[in-house]
Amino acid sequence: MKERTRILIIDDEEPARMAMSKLLSTNGNVVQGAATGEEALDLLAREHFNIVITDLLLPDTSGITILVQIKSTSPQTEVILITGHATAETAVQAMKEGAFDYIVKPLNIDELRMIIAKAVEKQKLLSENVYLKKQLQERFEFDNIIGGSPAMQKVFNRMKRIITTDSTVLIFGESGTGKELVAKAIHFNGTRKDKPFIAVHCGAIPENLLESELFGYVRGAFTGAMRDKIGKFEAAHTGTIFLDEIVTMPMHLQTKLLRVLQEQELERLGSTRTIKLDVRIISASNLNLEQEVRNGNFREDLYYRLNVIPVNLPPLRERVEDILPLSRHFLSKNCREMQRPLMTISQEAVEALETYHWPGNVRELENIIERTVALTEGNHIALDDLPPHIRDEALTRVSERGVDMVKTMNDIERRMILDALSLTKGVKARAAALLRLNRTTLVEKMRRLGLDL
Ligand SMILES: Nc1ncnc2c1ncn2[C@@H]1O[C@H](COP(=O)(O)OP(=O)(O)OP(=O)(O)O)[C@@H](O)[C@H]1O
């Protein structure tokens, strides 16, 4: 449900106030007006507003005074100032006091609407962040990472030793092995847990934006840089930055990143002011970085700086013991989310899951379980409820547990012959042709499989 945006307009000229109020009362916005500072502060003490639009010059006080008052009592409320040409300089000062933006008369309503939309967006992001942070802390207790296998126990031991330090960590692992989950667990169980955790998916951000995303910029640094913007590094100050898919970072940024790591300071794009940083670095890669160094795609000195403590996440097929506990974990999670009783899973289905080679690792298993829970009607998951490619692989692969090869081969032959016969409505010569067999070979096989009745 869309929340209503509550707007307060402070302007002593009644016609201007009324006109603005009318133009902004769209989209379910609730707009109120005040003619003086006193009236406004009175309203603000009684009601919450998302956005306050105030004239810089008011009969009894100034827009700046109102701004300072609002920021001290309700910092989330965004204030937009309206100013004449003569006072534009003051409005710029007001930005330093925490105004969201200012707009110069004559008023352009589209511009004002755009600024309001941005302010609303900012508030939405902030409230989501607070919410996400709470959620993350709940979710990323160590014990939410499933891993009884010796390989994962080794990972846990290493994590326990590094959570209380500020050491730089490099996590290796195939796609979907849980790199981000581990990075979050290191942060949210460590001394910085109440500080920001900022993830940057280097591969997902266009190369030309990555630099300003990471390091921020100042107004005028490039075309379109309308205001100062802090980068991810500054946002992570006192906390942790997670640099995912670090290999995708272009060379010139690798050089810049190395400098930031060495000096623990940076300058925003377009600025010469040096900003001191205290940021813990966790990076991740699904490619062998040493190989990338040899291939000339990754700076060797940066590699050593990032790889202070390596954490290797083994692929799921190398920790078969974890497949059942992980499946149970995702089953109970999905059943809970879909508000249905906890489902059970048959031994055969478990064996199929344990035999499959999981190219997409834990993420793939998570998706398969979600899909299977959604598509299965009863409260029990049988082999047939699993996706066909997993069933088929289970039939044809050999695991430690061993497999009855003759029976499996017979099952497969029987199924293929029945399929062919049903396609050809029982005409054996055509079924044989479909199976690239002589008719006599087909008849012989059917007899052996007991299909020649
Ligand atoms: N050991 C685990 N226990 C519980 N859930 C896990 C475990 N490992 C991974 N997951 C879950 O699997 C999904 C994929 O994990 P994550 O995103 O951390 O992997 P990744 O290695 O970062 O993948 P990619 O390389 O594709 O970015 C997530 O939903 C995560 O919660």
Ligand SMILES: [Mg+2]
């Ligand atoms: Mg990831």
